[in-house]
Amino acid sequence: MIRLPRLLDRRLLVGLLALATLAFSAPLHGQSAGDLHATIDELAAAVNDQVVEWRRDFHANPELGLQEVRTAGVVADHLRSLGIEVTTEVAQTGVVGVLRGGRPGPVVALRADMDGLPVTELADVPFASKVRAQWQGREVGVMHACGHDNHVAILMGVASILAEMREDLPGTVKFLFQPAEEGPGGAAPMIEAGVMENPTVDAVFGLHVFPAPLGTIMYRPGGMLASSDGLRIVVRGVQTHGAQPWRGVDPIVAAANVVVGLQSVVSRQVDLTDSPAIVTVGSIEGGNRGNIIPDTVVMVGTIRTLNPDTRDLVHERVTRLAENVAAAHGAEAEVSISRGYPVTVNDPALTQRMAPSLERIVGAGAVVMPPVTGAEDFSYFAQEAPGLFIGLGVAPEDPSLVHPNHSPYFYADERALPIGVRALASLAVDFLTATPAAAPDWLR
Numbered sequence: 408m409i410r411l412p413r414l415l416d417r418r419l420l421v422g423l424l425a426l427a428t429l430a431f432s433a434p435l436h437g438q439s440a441g442d443l444h445a446t447i448d449e450l451a452a453a454v455n456d457q458v459v460e461w462r463r464d465f466h467a468n469p470e471l472g473l474q475e476v477r478t479a480g481v482v483a484d485h486l487r488s489l490g491i492e493v494t495t496e497v498a499q500t501g502v503v504g505v506l507r508g509g510r511p512g513p514v515v516a517l518r519a520d521m522d523g524l525p526v527t528e529l530a531d532v533p534f535a536s537k538v539r540a541q542w543q544g545r546e547v548g549v550m551h552a553c554g555h556d557n558h559v560a561i562l563m564g565v566a567s568i569l570a571e572m573r574e575d576l577p578g579t580v581k582f583l584f585q586p587a588e589e590g591p592g593g594a595a596p597m598i599e600a601g602v603m604e605n606p607t608v609d610a611v612f613g614l615h616v617f618p619a620p621l622g623t624i625m626y627r628p629g630g631m632l633a634s635s636d637g638l639r640i641v642v643r644g645v646q647t648h649g650a651q652p653w654r655g656v657d658p659i660v661a662a663a664n665v666v667v668g669l670q671s672v673v674s675r676q677v678d679l680t681d682s683p684a685i686v687t688v689g690s691i692e693g694g695n696r697g698n699i700i701p702d703t704v705v706m707v708g709t710i711r712t713l714n715p716d717t718r719d720l721v722h723e724r725v726t727r728l729a730e731n732v733a734a735a736h737g738a739e740a741e742v743s744i745s746r747g748y749p750v751t752v753n754d755p756a757l758t759q760r761m762a763p764s765l766e767r768i769v770g771a772g773a774v775v776m777p778p779v780t781g782a783e784d785f786s787y788f789a790q791e792a793p794g795l796f797i798g799l800g801v802a803p804e805d806p807s808l809v810h811p812n813h814s815p816y817f818y819a820d821e822r823a824l825p826i827g828v829r830a831l832a833s834l835a836v837d838f839l840t841a842t843p844a845a846a847p848d849w850l851r
């Protein structure tokens with residue numbers, strides 16, 4: 408082997424690799440991007456009846472988080488029938504499929520969440536769920552009230568299409584069917600199980616249905632969905648008679664001032680031109696009768712942010728404010744913040760690059776959406792590789808049928824399904840065909 412200085416050696420290799428990937432990155436069989444898109448659209452039309460059938464079946468048979476055994480079984484059987492390598496029981500009930508294209512290239516991951524919610528369905532559809540299950544020691548109805556049935560059916564349809572196009576794909580597609588998005592979370596344990604490695608994922612895409620105009624596709628560069636962190640503040644004073652407050656330390660007045668003071672964290676200390684944030688106290692408890700000043704008040708709440716830096720700042724300022732306001736009253740505040748799902752950040756460069764793929768599907772129906780203060784554990788995947796999460800509008804035309812996710816009346820118009828299928832399939836194909844093969848791991 409010729410001995411070159413190490414830096415030159417690496418540069419030369421990277422250059423050669425780039426040349427090689429350029430030379431080989433055009434699709435095989437003379438298929439242009441337009442041909443591939445036409446193929447995606449034809450195959451999406453062909454698989455649509457099946458996608459609708461799968462979605463109705465999942466809707467009628469929802470399963471709670473980490474209990475998605477039937478759903479995972481249907482998914483795994485379908486992937487195997489397509490000749491996709493399948494691993495089951497990933498993070499308990501997750502399913503991972505690996506589809507290797509006809510030529511080497513980058514690796515793209517597509518994610519769907521499979522869990523339903525403890526909600527008794529009231530939507531008037533022939534395939535409404537009648538399922539009941541035990542949840543936190545109670546019997547509850549189970550419903551796909553967040554629309555994850557659509558996500559699973561869409562990704563199964565995408566698998567059918569991409570398996571059919573396998574020979575034309577330069578690279579690898581990973582299908583990530585995760586459990587328990589609604590809690591306790593399936594993305595993080597799947598990552599711990601290694602799903603973003605071997606081969607290393609270069610980009611990850613996901614989709615969520617929202618009650619937005621039918622067939623629109625929504626996305627946003629940067630923070631799209633919020634981080635969701637639990638807040639708990641215990642204010643400790645000294646118990647005394649309600650008629651002699653000077654003999655103790657009143658934690659109720661201190662806690663009341665903490666609640667009022669917390670309003671100034673977002674309004675006075677966060678750069679609102681950069682990203683919004685929310686601090687909510689949702690419960691406050693202390694004392695048991697009118698003539699006793701208690702020794703303790705417990706407050707719990709939630710903190711939402713749309714930027715990882717803002718998240719850290721708000722945590723620090725909430726803690727500082729609560730501790731110092733309590734101290735000003737001679738009381739003590741113990742603040743604990745439990746970090747939940749991180750901010751779902753769409754990689755700005757990837758978002759910009761993929762926007763034309765979405766515009767091809769829905770034209771002006773591809774819209775940049777305002778941020779959502781709900782949270783998603785897709786965020787963990789997007790911390791491991793550049794990610795893009797998109798919203799799919801599934802609102803029926805009749806406004807009386809439009810209800811938010813998690814409502815017992817949540818209703819997704821199935822005419823949006825083929826748009827979701829074409830969008831995810833196009834994101835995968837366009838990413839693979841326009842991305843030079845990644846450098847081998849030792850070169851990174």
Ligand SMILES: [Zn+2]
Binds near residue numbers: 813
């Ligand atoms: Zn949900």
Ligand SMILES: [Zn+2]
Binds near residue numbers: 553588615
């Ligand atoms: Zn959801």
